[in-house]
Amino acid sequence: MDFLVGLSHPKAEQPIVNIGRNSAVYPLGASASSQRSIPSLRFEDCDMVVEEGQAWVVVGTSGAGKDVLLQSLLGHTRIHPSPPPPGGLFPFLTLRPTPLDPCKFVSLVSFSHRPKFQTGFWDYSARYGAVWDEDKRTLRETLFPELVENIRRAELNLPERPTESNEGSEVKKQEVLLEWLIEELDLGRLLDLPMIALSNGQTRKARIVKTLVGQLGARPELVLLDEGLTGLDASTRKSILEILYEVNSRRSPRIILGNRLQDGIPDWASHVAFVEPSTNSSSSSWVVRTGKADEMKDRIARYQEGVSTSSSAGISQPPIKKDGEVLVELKDVNVSYHERKILQNTNWTVRASERWHLQGSNGSGKTTLLSLLTGDHPQSYTQRAPSSLNLFGKSRNKWATVQLRKEIGIAGMDVLNAWPRGRKITFWEVVATGFDGGFISLGPKKVGNGLAEEEQQKRVERVDEILRKWWEVQPYRAEDLGTYSKRSFSDLPVGGQSLAIVLRALVGKPKLVLLDEAWSGMDADTVKAVHAFLRSSDALSEDQACVVVTHWEEEVPWRKADGIKKYILQDGRGQVV
Numbered sequence: 001m002d003f004l005v006g007l008s009h010p011k012a013e014q015p016i017v018n019i020g021r022n023s024a025v026y027p028l029g030a031s032a033s034s035q036r037s038i039p040s041l042r043f044e045d046c047d048m049v050v051e052e053g054q055a056w057v058v059v060g061t062s063g064a065g066k067d068v069l070l071q072s073l074l075g076h077t078r079i080h081p082s083p084p085p086p087g088g089l090f091p092f093l094t095l096r097p098t099p100l101d102p103c104k105f106v107s108l109v110s111f112s113h114r115p116k117f118q119t120g121f122w123d124y125s126a127r128y129g130a131v132w133d134e135d136k137r138t139l140r141e142t143l144f145p146e147l148v149e150n151i152r153r154a155e156l157n158l159p160e161r162p163t164e165s166n167e168g169s170e171v172k173k174q175e176v177l178l179e180w181l182i183e184e185l186d187l188g189r190l191l192d193l194p195m196i197a198l199s200n201g202q203t204r205k206a207r208i209v210k211t212l213v214g215q216l217g218a219r220p221e222l223v224l225l226d227e228g229l230t231g232l233d234a235s236t237r238k239s240i241l242e243i244l245y246e247v248n249s250r251r252s253p254r255i256i257l258g259n260r261l262q263d264g265i266p267d268w269a270s271h272v273a274f275v276e277p278s279t280n281s282s283s284s285s286w287v288v289r290t291g292k293a294d295e296m297k298d299r300i301a302r303y304q305e306g307v308s309t310s311s312s313a314g315i316s317q318p319p320i321k322k323d324g325e326v327l328v329e330l331k332d333v334n335v336s337y338h339e340r341k342i343l344q345n346t347n348w349t350v351r352a353s354e355r356w357h358l359q360g361s362n363g364s365g366k367t368t369l370l371s372l373l374t375g376d377h378p379q380s381y382t383q384r385a386p387s388s389l390n391l392f393g394k395s396r397n398k399w400a401t402v403q404l405r406k407e408i409g410i411a412g413m414d415v416l417n418a419w420p421r422g423r424k425i426t427f428w429e430v431v432a433t434g435f436d437g438g439f440i441s442l443g444p445k446k447v448g449n450g451l452a453e454e455e456q457q458k459r460v461e462r463v464d465e466i467l468r469k470w471w472e473v474q475p476y477r478a479e480d481l482g483t484y485s486k487r488s489f490s491d492l493p494v495g496g497q498s499l500a501i502v503l504r505a506l507v508g509k510p511k512l513v514l515l516d517e518a519w520s521g522m523d524a525d526t527v528k529a530v531h532a533f534l535r536s537s538d539a540l541s542e543d544q545a546c547v548v549v550t551h552w553e554e555e556v557p558w559r560k561a562d563g564i565k566k567y568i569l570q571d572g573r574g575q576v577v
């Protein structure tokens with residue numbers, strides 16, 4: 001990796017980031033006078049001065065204070081008092097002989113939530129079918145068209161195209177970095193796939209690579225990587241952390257990592273900025289404390305011990321029945337795209353009452369498998385003997401996909417991302433769409449169209465019931481359920497939105513519940529409470545089955561002792577372990 005040394009940006013004599021002691025952070029446009037507005041975030045008896053050679057991690061809850069701090073580093077908030085001249089927020093860029101524009105040389109790659117402005121419905125099942133023209137951009141074209149073209153030419157032994165990519169030029173450095181990253185993250189075999197065909201984890205890896213390399217001729221000097229580890233399998237997380245260590249220690253580029261509490265702090269971190277909820281909400285919503293990593297690790301551990309532990313005590317757990325009714329049966333099922341085989345002779349039986357952990361590395365076919373069960377995948381229709389796919393007692397071909405939506409509750413990032421944010425809809429109404437699995441709130445009582453008065457009333461009572469039961473175990477008491485239920489879904493932090501999607505999957509008591517990375521964006525306490533809730537008969541009865549997809553063992557609500565089974569996908573083949 002010594003070649004990375006040649007890519008290093010010049011060593012800075014000045015701090016990389018400079019936020020003064022006891023600074024406060026306000027939304028842009030808010031008054032900085034303490035009499036008139038409350039800051040979103042306050043540095044408590046500390047500053048944030050990042051020196052060259054240090055490795056910083058910002059730790060906190062998703063969609064909350066951590067995000068505010070990272071946004072501040074992008075200049076999207078007002079810091080009071082302003083980072084002083086000379087140098088301001090980024091002295092290392094501004095005090096150079098030729099100053100550089102932070103907007104161009106500081107980049108953020110964030111996986112913590114989807115932009116609010118996307119208003120229409122995003123059809124997540126589109127990737128399984130024919131690929132439309134506008135979706136045809138390949139990973140190669142998206143990543144870095146000019147540079148990747150040269151890599152392709154090298155593969156074919158063609159001469160390099162004459163560009164400004166001379167030895168020692170910025171473009172050449174980008175080319176070297178890109179090639180190394182593609183190799184390290186095993187993206188080479190995906191370069192000619194359309195972006196839409198990539199799995200969630202593959203897309204995340206590609207976005208990280210793109211951000212580290214930067215725009216043509218402009219490598220970033222500093223990258224803020226927020227929640228870059230979520231949705232990645234254990235070995236990819238390890239590779240990403242090693243890559244980040246290498247690039248940060250060689251300034252090519254420098255990295256500030258944003259982690260959720262549950263992601264932990266990498267061994268190589270030298271300093272941590274920990275963003276906690278404020279205990280005095282009239283002084284700020286969030287408090288930042290900074291310090292050396294070892295000291296901060298202790299502080300964070302104490303914080304985690306101190307926060308409410310939502311226990312399962314008193315919660316009645318339904319017994320797991322042996323030999324429940326067969327709900328789903330896959331026999332020798334295959335899915336392929338041309339010569340690319342994704343699932344090969346897959347066999348799997350899911351029975352009522354069972355709890356499953358579906359596991360497999362990024363791109364191993366977990367989402368594809370779930371899309372067969374929901375009937376969203378076109379190849380769910382095309383299984384021919386000896387292959388067969390039976391859902392709830394009959395062949396998949398005998399089901400209309402809309403009917404399947406009533407039998408299956410599904411929650412996860414795809415559903416969350418697909419939600420049309422432009423339409424005004426409340427938390428309560430989102431949960432209520434779960435009866436029919438739709439994305440629009442319908443009917444006079446918002447629980448569905450064309451229903452008899454009695455059925456409508458039953459549904460309203462069921463939504464109220466599941467919300468009330470959830471509210472009894474949820475860890476936060478600042479707001480009452482009535483107010484929370486009326487809150488606009490798109491204004492909720494991403495953890496609140498994920499929670500609504502999980503409750504939506506449960507509300508109709510479907511036979512099968514699929515939870516695909518469903519805790520994304522939730523803070524550690526909420527995840528704990530959701531797990532306890534799922535173990536209880538208030539969430540799932542003994543007649544329902546549940547499949548959980550996650551790359552983190554600790555994010556599975558059930559343990560072996562609870563009777564959980566594991567189905568692992570590897571190299572296109574599935575195995576019960």
Ligand SMILES: Nc1ncnc2c1ncn2[C@@H]1O[C@H](COP(=O)(O)OP(=O)(O)OP(=O)(O)O)[C@@H](O)[C@H]1O
Binds near residue numbers: 200202337342361362
């Ligand atoms: N239309 C398509 N054409 C070619 N390959 C595709 C297409 N759609 C999906 N794939 C490939 O199928 C594989 C399985 O994708 P899938 O989303 O099921 O993986 P996953 O196990 O859910 O991954 P992750 O953990 O990253 O979410 C991936 O390698 C993906 O690139």
